Amino acid sequence: MRSMQNVVVVGGGAAGVAAVESLRREGYGDSLVLLGEEPALPYDRPPLSKQVLTGAWDDERTRLREEGHYADLDVRLLHGRACALDAERRLVRLDDGSDLAFDGLVIATGVQPRRLPEGHRLAGVHVLRSHPDLVELRTAFRACRRVVIVGAGFLGMEVAASARGMGLDVTVVDPLPQPMIRQVGPEVAAAVAGLHRDRGVDVRTGAGVGGLQGEDGQVTAVALSDGTVLPADCVLVAIGAVPAVEWLSGSGLPLGDGVECDEYCRAAPGIYAAGDVASWINPRYGRRMRLEHRMNATEQGAAAAHNLLHGDVKPFSPLPYFWTDQYEVKIQAHGILPEGSEVTVEEGSVDGGKFVAVYRTDGEITGVLGWNAPTLILPYRKRLLEQQAAQR
Numbered sequence: 001m002r003s004m005q006n007v008v009v010v011g012g013g014a015a016g017v018a019a020v021e022s023l024r025r026e027g028y029g030d031s032l033v034l035l036g037e038e039p040a041l042p043y044d045r046p047p048l049s050k051q052v053l054t055g056a057w058d059d060e061r062t063r064l065r066e067e068g069h070y071a072d073l074d075v076r077l078l079h080g081r082a083c084a085l086d087a088e089r090r091l092v093r094l095d096d097g098s099d100l101a102f103d104g105l106v107i108a109t110g111v112q113p114r115r116l117p118e119g120h121r122l123a124g125v126h127v128l129r130s131h132p133d134l135v136e137l138r139t140a141f142r143a144c145r146r147v148v149i150v151g152a153g154f155l156g157m158e159v160a161a162s163a164r165g166m167g168l169d170v171t172v173v174d175p176l177p178q179p180m181i182r183q184v185g186p187e188v189a190a191a192v193a194g195l196h197r198d199r200g201v202d203v204r205t206g207a208g209v210g211g212l213q214g215e216d217g218q219v220t221a222v223a224l225s226d227g228t229v230l231p232a233d234c235v236l237v238a239i240g241a242v243p244a245v246e247w248l249s250g251s252g253l254p255l256g257d258g259v260e261c262d263e264y265c266r267a268a269p270g271i272y273a274a275g276d277v278a279s280w281i282n283p284r285y286g287r288r289m290r291l292e293h294r295m296n297a298t299e300q301g302a303a304a305a306h307n308l309l310h311g312d313v314k315p316f317s318p319l320p321y322f323w324t325d326q327y328e329v330k331i332q333a334h335g336i337l338p339e340g341s342e343v344t345v346e347e348g349s350v351d352g353g354k355f356v357a358v359y360r361t362d363g364e365i366t367g368v369l370g371w372n373a374p375t376l377i378l379p380y381r382k383r384l385l386e387q388q389a390a391q392r
Helices: 014-025 067-072 131-143 154-165 181-198 294-310 378-391
Strands: 006-010 031-036 076-079 082-086 091-094 099-101 104-107 111-113 146-150 169-174 202-205 209-215 218-224 229-231 234-237 241-243 258-260 266-268 271-273 278-282 287-289 321-326 329-335 342-349 354-361 364-371
Touching (some): 014 104, 014 294, 131 234, 146 154, 154 181, 154 321, 181 202, 181 329, 329 378
Parallel strands (some): 006 031, 104 271, 146 169, 146 234
Antiparallel strands (some): 091 099, 209 218, 266 271, 321 329, 354 364
16 A cells, blocks of 8 residues: 555546545545535536436435545545646646645546537527536526527437427437437438427537627527527537546646546556546557546546555556436447447347347457346447457
8 A cells, every 4th residue: 555645636526426435435534625616515417417407306316425424534624726727846736826735636527518619608508517507507498488508419309308308399400410429320310300399309419609699699590601590598508528637737748638547547646547538548459548437537536545545566458338317218339439330239129118239340340339228238248248259
């Protein structure tokens, strides 16, 4: 076990909470600070676009842990924003001008939503990442009728389902040919499009956004690149996210698509990264990847803490896993679903509303996806793991 007296975890999300819990569980007993930008207790983000947005859950239900849990672990919860890192002097500079000294550091600052080049100053234009974003969007949904969602990825389609459940008129716009096509491929993406169209969502693919229109400071319409103008009382921009690494500029850490780490989640001596912000070499695939998946945040937070505490003893080599809930449909995937994969439905049927799809590249299984098939998919996951083990 490394000799450390001050460990700082920057980022109060799932990865940060997993890191502090892992440190205490594995025997670290000295000063431990969890720095979060928001004043709220650390919370889970996936429900924001679904249960919390619709009002099925109250905000408090998203808390990862209650306040007493952190006190029991002797974790100091600190509210503030990290604005700079001096890796050589071992200091995190906060936006109030103060410094946090550390012997060990875990960076878990997550991502920030991408924005359109113009139009975000108009009232009624929203992004969704944080609780404050959620409060604003939920208030807007309760007061509007016509919603345009720019972006047909996971977040855009989850919010589309929630908005339809709230009785709103919903249009989804994306320049790609199908919703979620980059995540699940064209075959399953077509099923996603059908799911939403069957429930009254106007899915507009193949056209980008030319600009947002407004009157008296309020958004009134979304102009598309094909000349179409879509009236809107409210617009959600859901065009992806970028790693929150601006504060690390000048730190000397390797930055690319996130904080670049090795297979142990290490970016520099005594400095590790985890969760959405971390780009690391996954030994399972022998290549660098960055995952914005909820389970990965927890697993990588624990892995980064383990290697920080014990030395680089355990490469982080997960089998990626993600899920999304839309209406009554749960989509789950294990492994990777590369663009251009051969996709075959091996159990159930798309029309039947329950199926397992297998993704192959050069004849080898790379991933499996279940549509309302949480039990059916498990043998395929096992098969994928066995195949990968045999190839090592």
